[in-house]
Amino acid sequence: MRWRPCSVSARSWVSANMNEALIYPPQIELVSDHACLLTFAESINDAAADVIALVTKALRNCEGIIDLVPSYTTLLVVFDTDHYDRFKITNKIKTLANKIELNSTNTSARREVVIPVYYAPEVGPDLEEVASQCNLTIDEVIKLHSETAYRAYAIGFAPGFAFLGNTPEAIRMPRKTTPRLKVPLGSVAIAEQQTAVYPSVTPGGWQILGRTPVQLVDWQSDSLALIEVGDTVRFEPITREEFLAQGGQLDGF
Template structure:
């Protein structure tokens, strides 16, 4: 890989190894994560059951009927030796229209009050940068994205909500995400989108992949409704 980058392998189960490439979250690491993902899939072939890239790691789940842990470790080390990020591994770009409003984003006004600005300013700042989709998890189609500007960073709610509607856009610390379906959740909700993130009828059922770039675009309530958005207010708890 490079002289300053040495992957570490950690046993996390009888049939799984964690490949740790970095210790801190940084968008600059994503090309390495994606390159490692490709190399590992090619090297392990049919012996690989699943591979899950994340912010700084890749979880490798392998078939123990085909590989011992010693063999799996060697294949992984061989795959990563001399690895370099490929120039063609840039993620896709997505534009996600969002209706930022207190009725569907209760934490919008709270963050605005904390910063001494209005809610429109919070919306503009949240939508004012591209976000990298670092990892998928929690629920099908749920992408952990970042990094939110430091001023907007807000801790998770002390008491998670029992029901967060599909399409809810939230932040937690310096991460941002969209709930692909109704589920419990403790993120600070700023607004809602009508974009469907998980669709079994699509060729790719998840809209996002690790490494994709996402930009939010503030829209009006009317535009949100035209796009099929649900304006039902979000319950506090």
């Protein structure tokens, strides 16, 4: 079943700057007896990312909600039906979502995360191939990748793994046909229009350009992950010496 908040009629709000449609108030659909899905847009855009971040923040301390999973155009809300009535929680979600002021979603309010990266073949084994396939020099690939401001649209796959967009079109590459069995911690990689940093050692098929010495997951902190949905992320090239001085490791492949 799909419904919309009744206190305010649903409408399509269009960003004057981006001319991209935002569904607000969001469409709300029960997807199980303990979760509902809020849909904010039909396609990926910054306006939707801004509002999803605001609604996620507003719902974070809502009684009865046990998990929030923001994505590119949606927000999955998981609630505790053992102790709370799901319909009351859903109505509370509608009310809170309705209170969000769209004019509060502006770029100046976004948090910026700067991640130092050592771009080099010894830690970025796909850097040379990306340059060759894109008819660019290695320096040009590094420049294009590091001079782009990315948005964190979703967190998934592994704790702290942020899906960042959009990678410059000139260096977009598909995933590898055969994924690596082990991608080292801190690897900075691209796949199609997305960029990501591997927060832990996992299998992966993205094209690896370099590595950061920064830990993306802090298990002792409340927020857990360095990058959160809605953040702006920039990559800052550093030298091999700076990488090692900041605790970077060269092994892993």
